[in-house]
Each structure stands twice: as structure tokens, then as C-alpha cells.
Amino acid sequence: METKQENIVRTDYSEIMQKSYIDYAMSVIISRALPDVRDGLKPVQRRTLYDMYELGIRYDRPYRKCARIVGDTMGKYHPHGDSSIYEALVVMAQEFKKGKTLVDGHGNFGSIEGDGAAAMRYTEARLEKLTQEVFLEDLDKNVVDFVPNFDETEKEPSVLPVKIPNLLVNGAEGIAVGMATSIPPHNLGEVIDAVKAYMKDNQISVRGLMRYIKGPDFPTGGIVVNKDDLCKIYETGTGKLRIRGRVTTKKLKGGKKQLVITEIPYTMLGANIGKFLNDVASLVETKKTTDIVDISNQSSKEGIRIVLELKKDTDVENLTNMLYKKTRLEDTFGVNILAVADGRPETLSLKQVIEHHVDFLFEVTTRKYKTLLGRELEKQEVQEGLIKACDVIDLIIEILRGSKNREQVKKCLVEGNTEGIRFKTKTSEKAAKKLQFTEKQATAILDMRLYKLIGLEIEALQAEYEQTMNNIALYKDILDHYDSMAEVIIKELDAIKKEYSTKRRTSVENAEEAVYEEKKMEETEVCFLMDRFGYMKLIDKNAYERNKEAACSENRYVFTCMNTDKICLFTDSGKLHTIKAVDIPLVRFRDKGTPADNLSNYDSAAEQILYVASVSQIKNDTLLFVTKTSMCKLVEGREFDVAKRTIASTKLAPGDELIFVGSAGEMEQVVLQSAGGSFLRFLKQEVSTMKKTSIGVRGMRLAEGDHLEHAYLLGGHQEYTITFRDRPYVLNKVRLAKRDTKGVRPRV
Known part of the structure; x- marks a missing residue:
């Protein structure tokens, strides 16, 4: 019996790891995280939209459960878990995240304030009209490749x-391996105008395209305030946008004012709205501003509305800054126009994105009109056969009546073979032998119904x-001439712009850096108290x-200081934690204080x-x-006047710890x-x-195993x-000695 030989391939481990x-x-980059520059979609989005199209969930038909989709x-199509598919579906239906929604959602699809969508078993969806007409039309015309x-x-x-x-209209966000994409949404009408401008002059510069695309157009509105940086961002494909919310001032009776925020930066979406409200409340609590009387979030489905009630004499401009x-x-919104182009990830400029898309448009249009031309040529062949058949219809009827089966008739029509067919006259047989219809024409003649012989039907034919x-002449002209095809594409783009474009929501301008004057705090003397549990108060x-x-008996540390001062906490781990008195x-x-843990980086569980x-x-x-191992030193106090919240107050040897810090x-x-006991x-x-x-x-020479x-x-x-x-025991009675000597044991 033969033994099977095993081939052991020796490969360097690092080589296998690198390849894997x-x-x-x-x-991850190609199949999950990054969008394709041609359709601006990630695989999960593309597959979800195509599946909805296949299921017939069109814009003019009833909604279907998201769980079904x-x-x-x-x-x-996408065997990567239901949560990623549903999340992609939800995002495509949220008008506050997308420049143009691709899915029409019915039910709870989340809110601008970060509330999540309901479970997929409760929500329903269907395609938007835009998606059906602009994204999925012509799939039956062999315009793109289908893969298993x-x-x-x-x-x-x-x-x-x-x-x-x-890719530009809806933008994209994705984190791959070693790279990430972050593309802001843009205005549909402006993008279409830029595409048309490129088609008319492919030498146009990025600055030339920016005559049409003013800048990003976020669904949340807001103001892009670094207009001058946009050209560089669009030329390189990377950069940072500075976005501000839109703030208006409303005057009330009695001289009071309101600051109303009606639009927010795109980056504030979701939980960051709550964080903004907390940050404003924190400014009031820490007395960074005393101008805000009340904060209320009056946002609804109609839009964002955050109202700050102000005092009478508030400097609104300073407060806004x-x-x-x-x-x-x-x-800031970090821009990185990274997409899959020609099968590999590439950082693209604005012009390159449009260039890739226009090339794709021409490819799709070419394939579409080649398919349409093929269909028209088939129709031409059949129609010519039927017209020719109408001229010799009596002969064809005679052939039909004299034949025994369909194959006999077909052979006669295509090859002129009259064998086995009975004719009324020799003339008819002679004429039949001259017939030369094509296979398709013969099949069409045999399938033709008698009512087609009516005069009006023949005219219609x-x-x-x-x-x-x-149509054949038109399609050939489109396929043979660039200008004709460009005209067709531009006509389609104009129709899309007319039906689906909306007004720009985000303003683009140059604004100066926000500068505000901090009101100087009124300096007053206060008393600091800290009890033995680490609770502190002023x-x-x-x-x-x-x-x-009572203050001195109940607290471990009591001293007066200014409210502009800083408090220093020295711990046994050799750290100094500083806290602003304010x-x-x-x-x-008699009010309870606040734990030191809450006001600094001090950790009561790990240090004292x-x-x-x-x-x-x-x-x-x-x-x-002084440390446990008897290391001593004096340090000037000014070294501890630092800006950082936590620093090392001293250097400790491994395993050592501080046992004493005090004013000397x-x-x-x-x-x-x-x-x-020494x-x-x-x-x-x-x-x-x-x-x-x-x-x-x-300090002291310690016996073995002893410590301070x-x-x-x-x-x-x-x-x-x-x-x-x-x-x-009176310490003054200890014999005065020299440093770095052994201690004495008292007789007590």
C-alpha cells in the first residue's frame, strides 16, 4: 500500500503574518469600509438598495418591514450580520445626516439629538424616488457588470x-485598516453644475469648479468660516473645515435678550447636542459667565432651537465668541476624500472625483445605448420581415394551408424549401422557392395574428x-459622437437638477477667529476647609x-486664601495635584464639601x-x-506653582513612598x-x-528591615x-546628632 507523501513548505512566520x-x-478597505468613487456607496449600502429594488419596494408602492429587507x-448579498445592514439602512433614511436621503423610512428612524432608531421589526421602508430614478434606473440595460x-x-x-x-452629494464616513475617509455632503444642484462645466472643459481647474461648488452643504446648515482654506482642501483632498452654528439675537420686553441657536455644526449631531448644553451649564456653574440666566432646548421635528436667556446688559457678541x-x-470637520478608484484606495481632489464620475457616466451611457441599439436592430429585422410578409400574405397563407407542420413552413420561409408542401399552382410554388426570410422573421411571421392584416394595423407597423x-440613427449618432453623448448626459443631469435640487443650507464665508474678553473675577479672601475624609469646600x-x-476641630486642613489661588495636594505616591480655588x-x-477625587486627578483608593x-x-x-527609606530634601515652594493639574512633586526610588511633606x-x-522605635x-x-x-x-541610617x-x-x-x-515623649529631649547617623532608642 502506498503511503501519501506530505509536502512541508517552510515559510518565515513574519512573511505569513504580513501577507495575511x-x-x-x-x-476591509475594498469590501466594507470605503465607498466607490463611481457611485459613492459602500458595499453594504449598494447591496441594500439593490435588494430593495429586486424586492420591488419602489417609491410608489407600500412600505415593507425593515426586518424583511x-x-x-x-x-x-451581505453575510456580515444584520446590525451593520440595518444601521446602513437607517443612515440612508436620516435627512439630518445625508445631503439626499436614499431610503424613505416609515416609523422611528432616530433623531438629530442622538436617539437611536426603533428595532427593525417595528420600522418600515421603501426606496426614494431619487434613488429609483437616479441610482437604479437602466440596470436592465447591461450598463454595469454583475458579479456572483x-x-x-x-x-x-x-x-x-x-x-x-x-460621493460629493451625500459624503461618506468610514474607518478601514490604517486609513479613514471623511467626505462632507454637498449641494446637488451645485455638483451637477460642476459636472456640466467639467464636461464642457476638461482642463478646468479646481478653482474653476469652485465657481459652481461654493463649499460643503451640511444638512444641519451652519456656517463654514474658513472659505480661503477650501481651495487647498479641494486640491489636496485633505484639510480641516471650521464650522459654526447659526446664532440670532432676540430682544424681549424689559430689555432682556435671548440667544437663539437655530443651526448647529454637523459634528454636533447626536449626543454632542447634550454635551453642548452641559458645557454651557458648566460655564455658568464655574462662573466663567454670569450673563446666562437659563438654557432650554426647544428643538423638535421642525428643526433645532436652543434658547439661552440673557441678562439685560449682556455683551452678546462677547458671549457668542x-x-x-x-x-x-x-x-472642526476633518476632510479626507479617500475612496476606491480603479480597485484601490486613493485620496482624490475635487476635480479627480468629478473626472472619475464623468468617465463612469460615459461608460454607463455607452453600454446603455449599445444595448438599446441592439434591441432596435432586432426590432428592425422583425419589422422588415413582417412588412415583407404583408406584401406576400396570400402566398404565405397558401404555404401554411399546404404544410403538415411548423418546421415545414419555417424551412420554406427561410430556405425556399417546398418539399412536401401542396400548392394550388406552379406559380405559387415557384414564388415560394424564392422566399428568404431570416430565422427571427420566420418565427415572427408564424407568431403573427390574423388581425395584424387589418389596414390600420399595417399602417401602424x-x-x-x-x-x-x-431610433437606430439616433443611437448610432450618440455612440459615434462625443458631443451627442455629452448632450444626452447633460439633458439627464438638467432634469435631475430641476426635480431634486434644493437651496443651499450652509453658508460659506471668511470669519475672524473668535476672540472674547474673560471678565476678571472679583478677588476675595475665602477660607479653605478639608476634613479627614478628603471632602473640601470654601x-x-x-x-x-x-x-x-468648630472649623478647626472638625477639619484636617484649615487656612485662608484668595479665590484666585490654587490648592496643592501632596500625596504619598510622590504626586502633586493642583485645584483652582474657583x-x-x-x-x-454646615454644607457638605466635594470629594477631592471629583475636583482633581487624585485617587483616594490608590494614594493618601x-x-x-x-x-x-x-x-x-x-x-x-521625607521618604520611607529615609531620603530627605528641601525644595523651594515656587517650583510647585505649575499650570498642569498633576505633576511629580519628587523623584522616588522603586518601591519607595513619601511619608512626610511639610513647611520648613x-x-x-x-x-x-x-x-x-529609633x-x-x-x-x-x-x-x-x-x-x-x-x-x-x-536622613537616618536604618537597621536592616527597618523603615521610617x-x-x-x-x-x-x-x-x-x-x-x-x-x-x-518630648522630641526636644532626643540627643542632637548629625544627619546620616543611626538613631537612638529612648527609654520610656
Whole structure:
């Protein structure tokens, strides 16, 4: 018995990974994430629209359940899960996302404020008239290639014969592998005008095309404020648009004003509307502005309407500029015109997009008229046969009556074969032998009904023949001459523009950078309180004076500072967290404070606060840092006046942690206490003043396995008593020694 030989192919692992990853990446790029430049559709969109067309869900027919459409599309063409298909269907039906909706949705298809669509079992849909007439027409005329579906049981179009540059009209968004596309929507009428201009002069520049396409036209309206950058964006295919919402001022009785936002930037769609409202509320809460009295979102199906109630003497222009600067009322839209062109991803300029589409239009139109010409030539052949048959109808009837079967008649009509046919006269037989109809003509004659021999029917046949000949001449002219074909395409584009174009919604202009003057905060002295649980608050200084004793007994840190100051939190992990005093709520004395976690990057679960002070307190002071492994250093307080919310206050060796941070400015001595009960007292001058980025110098020489537990700062004549082993112990009695020596164990 023969043993089967195995061929082991040795390949470098990285080579296999590279090939597999590139194959995967290209599959995602071409088959899922990026639109085709010709029809501006991703595969999932194309397949969904074609499936609706095949199911007969036309614009003039009843709606059908979306679940039916999704299931059919997934089963026949797109085996990638129902959620992606339904999501694509929903987006094509949302007028606030698309320049032109391609699907007519019935039911809850989501809202501009980010509400999701209802489940597909509840919603219904059908094709829009535009989709049917501009995207799917002529599919029966062999205008595009059909390819096998995933299991080769069906055929699907490789591209739809779209008559407009849908990539520009509806835009596109998609994230592939290593690349992403982001194309803004444009105005249909302007895009058609640009296509016509290119067809008349294919040497036209991008700037020339921009005489027709003013810029993006977002369904949410708004204002594009960097008009001068558009030319470069359209020339390179990449860049950033700056979009603002549309704001109007309304004067009310009593001198009050309202700021009404009626259009929003396209990037604010969905949940970002809620974020904008929260951002405005935050500006009010943090007192960045005191001009806004109330915010209300009055948006509905009719459109966006966000109303800000203002105080009487509000500087509206300054407030509007503040909203542009501090919220998403002004935002950027990143443009990257990336699409699949000639089977590969390519970043395209405006002119290249139109160029690719016009080439596609001519290809589709050529294939359409070749198919129509073929059909007309077939009709011509049949009609000529029928006209010729009418002239010799008596002979044909005689052949029919004298024949035994259909094949005998057909042979006689095509080849003049009279064998087996009985004729009344030799003349008839002689005439029959001269007949030379084609196969198609003979079949048409045999299928012809007797009523066609009526005089009026014969005249109608003659008229049809003349019409066929005119059509053949017309189609040949279109196929043979560029100008004739261009005229046909332009005529179709004009008809589409007339029926479907709408007014531009987005304004395009040059606007200056939004500049606003921040109102200077009135500087006042307040009192900072922080309890042992890490809750902090500010109270009025007068309230503190009235409750001084309670404030000091109930809180771990109590000090006065200005409301313009910053609070510094030093933690055992060696971090410094800063909080602006203005961000800490100013409350009544008995009100609960806010956790430090909520106001800074401090994490109470991972670190402990060792020392709290204001920047103004430590700016002219010196701080002592002591670590668990007995590293010490002095750092000038001005090093901690920083802009960042969190920095490293000191450098720690691996496994080390801070045990003490304190103000050393007026102190003279340092006392270190170890976990083993050793104490070391030495002069502060022995500790070097260093930068915050240094580790420090050794304080006490520790026994093996021992570590520092506490550190204390002593004044010159101050007596400092602690509890050690349940007894009072005066630190001043510890023998004064040198730094970097062993400590002493007290007799208690």
C-alpha cells in the first residue's frame, strides 16, 4: 500500500503574518469600509438598495418591514450580520445626516439629538424616488457588470449606475485598516453644475469648479468660516473645515435678550447636542459667565432651537465668541476624500472625483445605448420581415394551408424549401422557392395574428418601423459622437437638477477667529476647609471667623486664601495635584464639601494626602520631603506653582513612598522616627535644598528591615510632645546628632 507523501513548505512566520494582514486590510478597505468613487456607496449600502429594488419596494408602492429587507440582503448579498445592514439602512433614511436621503423610512428612524432608531421589526421602508430614478434606473440595460454573490447563487451589481457624483452629494464616513475617509455632503444642484462645466472643459481647474461648488452643504446648515482654506482642501483632498452654528439675537420686553441657536455644526449631531448644553451649564456653574440666566432646548421635528436667556446688559457678541471658543458651537470637520478608484484606495481632489464620475457616466451611457441599439436592430429585422410578409400574405397563407407542420413552413420561409408542401399552382410554388426570410422573421411571421392584416394595423407597423429606423440613427449618432453623448448626459443631469435640487443650507464665508474678553473675577479672601475624609469646600471669611473653633476641630486642613489661588495636594505616591480655588464650591459652613477625587486627578483608593496648602502659602516657603527609606530634601515652594493639574512633586526610588511633606521655612530641626522605635534629631541646615526632580540625601541610617514611620519639624524653643508606646515623649529631649547617623532608642 502506498503511503501519501506530505509536502512541508517552510515559510518565515513574519512573511505569513504580513501577507495575511495585507489580505485582511485590503478586504476591509475594498469590501466594507470605503465607498466607490463611481457611485459613492459602500458595499453594504449598494447591496441594500439593490435588494430593495429586486424586492420591488419602489417609491410608489407600500412600505415593507425593515426586518424583511435586512434579512433578504444578509441572506443573498451581505453575510456580515444584520446590525451593520440595518444601521446602513437607517443612515440612508436620516435627512439630518445625508445631503439626499436614499431610503424613505416609515416609523422611528432616530433623531438629530442622538436617539437611536426603533428595532427593525417595528420600522418600515421603501426606496426614494431619487434613488429609483437616479441610482437604479437602466440596470436592465447591461450598463454595469454583475458579479456572483458570496455563495454564487445570485448575481449582484459591482456598482450602481448612479447618474450624479453621490460621493460629493451625500459624503461618506468610514474607518478601514490604517486609513479613514471623511467626505462632507454637498449641494446637488451645485455638483451637477460642476459636472456640466467639467464636461464642457476638461482642463478646468479646481478653482474653476469652485465657481459652481461654493463649499460643503451640511444638512444641519451652519456656517463654514474658513472659505480661503477650501481651495487647498479641494486640491489636496485633505484639510480641516471650521464650522459654526447659526446664532440670532432676540430682544424681549424689559430689555432682556435671548440667544437663539437655530443651526448647529454637523459634528454636533447626536449626543454632542447634550454635551453642548452641559458645557454651557458648566460655564455658568464655574462662573466663567454670569450673563446666562437659563438654557432650554426647544428643538423638535421642525428643526433645532436652543434658547439661552440673557441678562439685560449682556455683551452678546462677547458671549457668542465665548460659546464658539469654549463649546462645540464652533468645531472642526476633518476632510479626507479617500475612496476606491480603479480597485484601490486613493485620496482624490475635487476635480479627480468629478473626472472619475464623468468617465463612469460615459461608460454607463455607452453600454446603455449599445444595448438599446441592439434591441432596435432586432426590432428592425422583425419589422422588415413582417412588412415583407404583408406584401406576400396570400402566398404565405397558401404555404401554411399546404404544410403538415411548423418546421415545414419555417424551412420554406427561410430556405425556399417546398418539399412536401401542396400548392394550388406552379406559380405559387415557384414564388415560394424564392422566399428568404431570416430565422427571427420566420418565427415572427408564424407568431403573427390574423388581425395584424387589418389596414390600420399595417399602417401602424409601418409607423413603428419608421420610429425604429429613427431610433437606430439616433443611437448610432450618440455612440459615434462625443458631443451627442455629452448632450444626452447633460439633458439627464438638467432634469435631475430641476426635480431634486434644493437651496443651499450652509453658508460659506471668511470669519475672524473668535476672540472674547474673560471678565476678571472679583478677588476675595475665602477660607479653605478639608476634613479627614478628603471632602473640601470654601466658605466666606466672615463665616469662618464666626465658626473658627468648630472649623478647626472638625477639619484636617484649615487656612485662608484668595479665590484666585490654587490648592496643592501632596500625596504619598510622590504626586502633586493642583485645584483652582474657583473650582471648589463656595458653600455655607454646615454644607457638605466635594470629594477631592471629583475636583482633581487624585485617587483616594490608590494614594493618601500628606499635606495641603495654597500656592500663595508655599510660593515663598521651603518644603521638607521625607521618604520611607529615609531620603530627605528641601525644595523651594515656587517650583510647585505649575499650570498642569498633576505633576511629580519628587523623584522616588522603586518601591519607595513619601511619608512626610511639610513647611520648613521657620523650622530649625528635623526629627525622624523609624518603625523600630529609633529617633534621630539633627539641624535642618544639614538637609540639602534640591530640585523637585531629585531623590534627596539620606536622613537616618536604618537597621536592616527597618523603615521610617514619621518625620517632625521643630522650632528653636518650641517643645514638641508625641505619644510613643502609649506614653508622652518630648522630641526636644532626643540627643542632637548629625544627619546620616543611626538613631537612638529612648527609654520610656
